[in-house]
Amino acid sequence: MKPSLALAALVLAGTAVADDYLYSRRLAKRFVDDDGHYNVTFFHINDVHAHLDQFSSSGTTCEDPEKGCYGGYARIKTKVNELREQYPDNLWLNAGDEFQGTLFYQYYGGEKIAETINDLKFDAMTLGNHEWDGGDEALGEFLLNLTFPVVSCNVKSEVSSLNQTIKNYHIFDGHEIAVIGATTTTTPSISSVGNTTTFLEPIAEVQKAIWEIRNETDVNRIVLLSHLGYNVDQELAAQTEGLSLIIGGHSHTLLGDMEDAEGDYPTIVEDLNGDEVFIVTAYRWGEYLGAIDLTFDDEGKALAYHGAPIHMDNSTSLDEELDDKIQDWAEAFSEFAAEVLGETDAVLVQSTCQDGDCLLGQVMADAMFEYRFNQTEGTDEEPALALINAGGVRAEIDEGEITRGEVLTAFPFGNAIVELVFSGEDLRKVLEGAVSYVNQFNDQEISSWFQVSRGVRIQFNPDNEPGSRLVNVTLNGTTIDDASEYRVVTLDFLAGGGDNIFVATNDFITLDTQDEVLTQYIVARTPLSPELEERVVDSDGQASGNETSQVSAGGEAEETQGEDAAGMLSIPIWTAVAGAVLAAMVL
Structure with a gap:
């Protein structure tokens, strides 16, 4: 056996590494x-x-x-x-x-x-x-x-x-x-x-x-x-x-x-x-x-x-x-992976997705929302928002050309896009769970932060007890109404109970895969020039009622405060084809 003091040479062999040495x-x-x-x-x-x-x-x-x-x-x-x-x-x-x-x-x-x-x-x-x-x-x-x-x-x-x-x-x-x-x-x-x-x-x-x-x-x-x-x-x-x-x-x-x-x-x-x-x-x-x-x-x-x-x-x-x-x-996948889909003027950051808003998470959520909105525009099935788990965002995409391989590396799970329908009351309860890390329907831990699409502003007070953190939610400047229905674009993995953000259900139909939806978005919008937006933000306020926000002359919403609610009903995407629901493909 060699005295472990000799390991100093091992440490010096690495670069950008200090000699952590305690007794x-x-x-x-x-x-x-x-x-x-x-x-x-x-x-x-x-x-x-x-x-x-x-x-x-x-x-x-x-x-x-x-x-x-x-x-x-x-x-x-x-x-x-x-x-x-x-x-x-x-x-x-x-x-x-x-x-x-x-x-x-x-x-x-x-x-x-x-x-x-x-x-x-x-x-x-x-x-x-x-x-x-x-x-x-x-x-x-x-x-x-x-x-x-x-x-x-x-x-x-x-x-x-x-x-x-x-x-x-x-x-x-x-x-x-x-x-x-x-x-x-x-x-x-x-x-x-x-x-x-x-x-x-x-x-x-x-x-x-x-x-x-x-x-x-x-x-x-x-x-x-x-x-x-x-x-x-x-x-x-x-x-x-x-x-x-x-x-x-x-x-x-x-x-x-x-x-x-x-x-x-x-x-x-x-x-x-x-x-x-x-x-x-x-x-x-x-x-x-x-x-x-x-x-x-x-x-x-x-x-x-x-x-x-x-x-x-x-x-x-x-x-x-x-x-x-x-x-x-x-070599077997190099040609496929090297296909250039478009460009981005900004680094699509992944490293901060579990800590708060992140650029790649926002781009992905926007792509999912736009994909479903384009399918339903002008009907009563238009989505209200898209929501993904931060844990599903796996790698940064560098500034410059975006290849198919980069998209697949950033979103490797093959998840499919789905849609869930909630009452406003239940949607706020879902979001309360998301900011509290405790699902408000089953009282179980939520294992990932989340990212949402453009037009969504979620205020929460992290100093409050879990279950009482959500201060207000607005969609394009209007506070969620308890009695209204809202369509949420998300992933089959999450709808099936992954990360416990939603209560598990198979009451949905799977659409295109996540990587294909992002690919379509990049091709349609290249070059991307996204800027990080404040969508989920800290607040020192308290939930105090479900009031509709008033929009000022300047177009900015005066934020009022919503309250937490109980009860959940998950509704199929299209009631006309409720009997044709497919099982979730949880990855």
């Missing part, structure tokens, strides 16, 4: 001593989302490597091979969400992803929610092709291929380390999970696995490989005992001391016994490779660490053999 309170000086303190290095990655190839800063295809490109499994393979040779006592772990995000998944499914991550020789992987995007059987086929263990202690399934491949934990005898896995319980609402697969509460299941490992083996060094999200990881660390390290994913959290980092690498949380648990995660798409060197005492407790994320930029070369394979695979 536990329980060890004043780093060393491996005669009392059995053991040192092991963990390399980790999460949320690659089918970015097999290197990519530009926006997440789209790297067109000019000299201008700066990131990630790509050929680059990651080079770095991991270097590190594994330098630090032979290591584990190389994957925290999930390999599926969905580029044409490598849309064109090949899981086939090329499996081949690539087998080539990377991971030691273990846990499952992300997007691994279920193709359903249970497709995931099972993918897992049967993997050459390393897959762990997730809170996933229980009656599907034989999943039962055969998913373990609660795996013990690495050479290191006497157990790696437990856990997957977010939101997976059934945001992916395509079958009705014989369930997700148990992870904190209890992780603790149960820890006790089982301690009682039935001699192993006391225990690590959690988590696809729960950074905040849940911290909660789990505080509410369990026996873990030393949590390697996380799902929330795409940047940790370290670089600009825009959301916390320390590692973040340290005390468990139920007052022992320290180190929490790490490595952002998204393979732009960073996590690397942490941990020292354990003879009781399996973490004493000290050394490490930092390594930026996977052009300073690390691509593994030629793997890169050649990836480029060959990309």
Whole structure:
């Protein structure tokens, strides 16, 4: 074993990375001593989302490597091979969400992803929610092709291929380390999970696995490989005992001391016994490779660490053999992806979509609204607004030419456009849930922010209690009327209960796919010159009544305040064809 102090060279090997170097309170000086303190290095990655190839800063295809490109499994393979040779006592772990995000998944499914991550020789992987995007059987086929263990202690399934491949934990005898896995319980609402697969509460299941490992083996060094999200990881660390390290994913959290980092690498949380648990995660798409060197005492407790994320930029070369394979695979869809649809004068920003209004989210919502409005103009079926989930907006579109590949990368799920009809009372209740993150019909958590179309202005007070945050909603300057009906253009995924923004229903008809609707919008309006609008805005007001806003001589609405309401009735899009409703295609 090599003293972990040597990992300083590892950190210096990465660019734009600081030397995050802290000591536990329980060890004043780093060393491996005669009392059995053991040192092991963990390399980790999460949320690659089918970015097999290197990519530009926006997440789209790297067109000019000299201008700066990131990630790509050929680059990651080079770095991991270097590190594994330098630090032979290591584990190389994957925290999930390999599926969905580029044409490598849309064109090949899981086939090329499996081949690539087998080539990377991971030691273990846990499952992300997007691994279920193709359903249970497709995931099972993918897992049967993997050459390393897959762990997730809170996933229980009656599907034989999943039962055969998913373990609660795996013990690495050479290191006497157990790696437990856990997957977010939101997976059934945001992916395509079958009705014989369930997700148990992870904190209890992780603790149960820890006790089982301690009682039935001699192993006391225990690590959690988590696809729960950074905040849940911290909660789990505080509410369990026996873990030393949590390697996380799902929330795409940047940790370290670089600009825009959301916390320390590692973040340290005390468990139920007052022992320290180190929490790490490595952002998204393979732009960073996590690397942490941990020292354990003879009781399996973490004493000290050394490490930092390594930026996977052009300073690390691509593994030629793997890169050649990836480029060959990309040839199959390169011509299709390279088709130029139009241009944009502005960067269509994705990164802020979960925090508030974002330009790409607004463009997509506008495209959906215009698509349906053009179909119904002059009839009593004209839509009132369009609403999408921020979580479905996956990658930025750069200024300049817009290709079909960029559209598919930004909106990769194949969702279809649908329309739902609500009373004004129920629509305000839907929107109250959206700004409160709690569905007001079923009292369950909503798992994504949202974006709305032009002409919509939603005011909410974030300081109010959930359920009382909505202050007012106007559509083209007029406050929603409780007694009127409003048509909402949205996605089949959301209508079917995805992200819990709406109460799940199959009472709708599917129309064109989301990517085709955006394609039509770009072709018709090129060049796009969008400007970010304030559509969902903070307010210090309070809901006080359902009054119609008065429009001033200048054309600006004087905003009055609406009130929250109860009761929901979902109405079919076209009552004349109510019997012809199609089932939702939830992805």
